[in-house]
Amino acid sequence: MGYSGGKTARQLESDTDEQVIDKMMRNFQAVFGANLPKPESYVNTRWSHDPYTQGSYSYYKTGSSQADRNALAEPVTNRLFFAGEATSLRHPATTHGAYLSGLREAENIKKIFC
Ligand SMILES: Cc1cc2nc3c(=O)[nH]c(=O)nc-3n(C[C@H](O)[C@H](O)[C@H](O)COP(=O)(O)OP(=O)(O)OC[C@H]3O[C@@H](n4cnc5c(N)ncnc54)[C@H](O)[C@@H]3O)c2cc1C
Structure with a gap:
């Protein structure tokens, strides 16, 4: 490869x-x-x-910060939730970051609906 x-x-x-x-x-x-x-x-x-990836996984553009990743993870009216490596502060650009962000959002959904 x-x-x-x-x-x-x-x-x-x-x-x-x-x-x-x-x-x-x-x-x-x-x-x-x-x-x-x-x-x-x-x-x-x-x-x-590829119009859905546009070449890469997420990265910090000059002038961006962790606040941008937090903004991407913000739910919309507690009905629409966002996971994915781009929302991960600790492990961006990785498979485990994507996976852990899914667990994070599952926990957030559980807190609201269970
Ligand atoms: C070349 C390369 C090598 C890598 N190597 C490693 C590695 O060795 N180890 C590691 O941990 N990570 C690696 N990564 C990173 C890892 O692949 C990603 O971080 C991980 O796949 C991100 O998962 P995700 O679910 O957040 O996003 P993705 O896997 O990108 O999933 C997003 C999905 O949403 C779809 N989508 C996007 N927009 C829309 C839309 N508007 N409507 C419908 N669907 C849409 C896309 O088609 C895609 O299927 C690598 C990535 C690349 C590109």
Whole structure:
């Protein structure tokens, strides 16, 4: 598995699958040697073109703060509740942050309705 970010990721997303594989193979062969075989199959994500992720998980933009994560987690009239990694202060950008935020909101719902 290989990750890329920033400008390189955007460039790779505009390449064909074959071009991406060629570039990745050159990097992997520099590490593992020229005899490394080509992959038999592959999945090439193009996350910045996915309208629901727009390329990434949450991050602190310049000028943002933990208050923004708290704002995202604010319920609406105690009827609509928000979980997800972006609402996690302690573990943003992680699967466990997303999971724990779900438990947090379940507890909040329980307090209100049970
Ligand atoms: C490349 C990459 C590597 C990662 N590696 C790790 C790792 O090693 N360890 C780790 O802990 N975490 C890792 N993460 C982070 C982890 O995947 C996320 O933090 C986690 O999936 C967030 O879960 P979530 O439920 O908050 O959001 P998501 O998993 O993003 O779920 C949100 C869902 O809402 C849907 N959605 C969005 N908008 C709408 C809409 N308007 N209507 C309907 N549906 C909508 C989306 O399609 C998506 O299915 C990685 C993430 C990436 C991108």
